[in-house]
Amino acid sequence: MALAPMVRRTDRHCRVLHRILAPRSWLYTEMVVADSIVFGRATAKLDFSQEEHPIAVQLAGSDPSIMSQAGKLVEARGFDAINLNLGCPAGRATAGEFGACQMKSPTSVARLIETIRGEVSIPVTLKCRTGVDAHDSPRFLEEFVHAVSEAGVDTLIVHARKALLTGFSTRQNRNVPPLDYERVRLLKSRFPSLKVHLNGGIDNCPTVRSALLWADGVMIGRAAYRDPMFMARVHQEVHGQDPGLTVDDVLLRYRKYVERELTRGTKLQPMVRHIAGLIRGRPGSARIRRCLGNASRSSAAGLEVIDNVLRMLRRLPDDQLVH
Ligand SMILES: Cc1cc2nc3c(=O)[nH]c(=O)nc-3n(C[C@H](O)[C@H](O)[C@H](O)COP(=O)(O)O)c2cc1C
Known part of the structure; x- marks a missing residue:
């Protein structure tokens, strides 16, 4: 299980609060643009406390050289994994050629992953959508996932809805395109050795339970922020242990x-x-x-x-x- 990366929410304080609630969950930083790490503007966003492990830093960017330099810097900081943001639909992201728009170029993403993996020894994982704009068929998703897994990614977090890059705000992109858990389940059945984590709209334990019948994990965002105690209930669901916290x-x-x-x-x-x-x-x-x-x-x-x-x-x- 994991707490989703959320800009202006999952800062280091929020993550420590969530570590108390879910002692074994993965925690993610907010998205950090790789340039801002390499050019030294985002160092505060990379601070974390020891109790936050296991913690992944989420990087955004498409330039292999800058991304791999950022990768080396975050590895030296002690992060346990690097997660690439391939799901952000914001106009700013599309203009900067990072986020969901990168899904349209699986070959470039594969090259990016290979370059980063060549420079770091911590795992490189992806967070993506089920598709983007007209690139939303099951076949597109499978080809995308084939390319990234060939490049060495073994863990994928899928926000189970497509991204629409024109005419929809970032917020609408978290609500309007319908959730499609079945698409993610099908993907897992096609790539059984890939670890596939389900994200999007998970806000109750029965949904967690049914996702875990086929998914390797669940990632929870808004429901966890709205009601942090939910993460303690998810911990119990996932690990069978009641943290017994009031x-x-x-x-x-x-x-x-x-x-x-x-x-x-x-x-x-x-x-x-x-x-x-x-x-x-x-x-x-x-x-x-x-x-x-x-x-x-x-x-x-x-x-x-x-x-x-x-x-x-x-x-x-x-x-x-x-x-
Ligand atoms: C305020 C806010 C900020 C977000 N920032 C990020 C981010 O930095 N990186 C990312 O991959 N997703 C980001 N997301 C998307 C969430 O990680 C998640 O994929 C999405 O909210 C769907 O999951 P949920 O229904 O459990 O919230 C953000 C979502 C919210 C609400």
């Missing part, structure tokens, strides 16, 4: 991380913003989220913000809140 437990463990980071000078707000999903749907959640937002904006705010959330969740009277 929201209280998760917050207490995350509090330790926040304490450690505060002493290193990390700001509070980027860390506590990921807590909002944990609280959603609980009694008094709107009020707690408001307090969380207000308090964490103050530069003097510290651990008392999390302590107050814990008190409010335990429904202690207001005079026991720390101001």
Whole structure:
């Protein structure tokens, strides 16, 4: 199982929160454009904590020389795998010749993979769509996957819908083209030795259970961010172990991380913003989220913000809140 890469969501703090919830899941960085690594603009995005292993960095780019230089740099940083983004439908990505548009050129993608693999020893995996624009037949997907597996990719994460590169926003591209799990299942049956992970629209345990009858894993994005406790339930489904965590437990463990980071000078707000999903749907959640937002904006705010959330969740009277 894996937490999906999500720009402006799955930063290092979010990933640590998810590590608490799903101790064995793969975590992915947000997409990082290879140029920004090679030319030194994206170093903060490559920071991670030791507890995040196993962690994959997601790279975007199409220039073999820049991608392999970026590959060497991220390997030296200690990442466990490199994942190539071949699914991003954003106009910016298409203009920069990376993301979903690359699926239209399987031979270039294969060459790119071979070049990167020639420079690094960690695995290179792919995240792609079932197709792009008019290139959306089962045969197209099979030929694409044949080319990338020949180039040495043994793990593929498939967002089970095609990408439409004109006339649809990035957001629409996550919702409008219909999900087609059957297409991904068929792909797995054609390439039994390839590890195929299913992504897209997975938001409940029965779907996880039925996907795992044929898929090698599931990758979860929005449902995990919206309701982080879902990842603990998926962990139980996948590994048969109940992590036995309550929201209280998760917050207490995350509090330790926040304490450690505060002493290193990390700001509070980027860390506590990921807590909002944990609280959603609980009694008094709107009020707690408001307090969380207000308090964490103050530069003097510290651990008392999390302590107050814990008190409010335990429904202690207001005079026991720390101001
Ligand atoms: C806010 C947001 C940012 C995303 N950023 C990325 C990204 O950086 N790289 C990527 O491959 N996919 C990205 N995605 C797509 C997700 O990884 C995932 O493929 C998609 O949301 C479908 O899975 P889900 O239905 O479980 O969310 C993003 C999705 C969202 C909602």
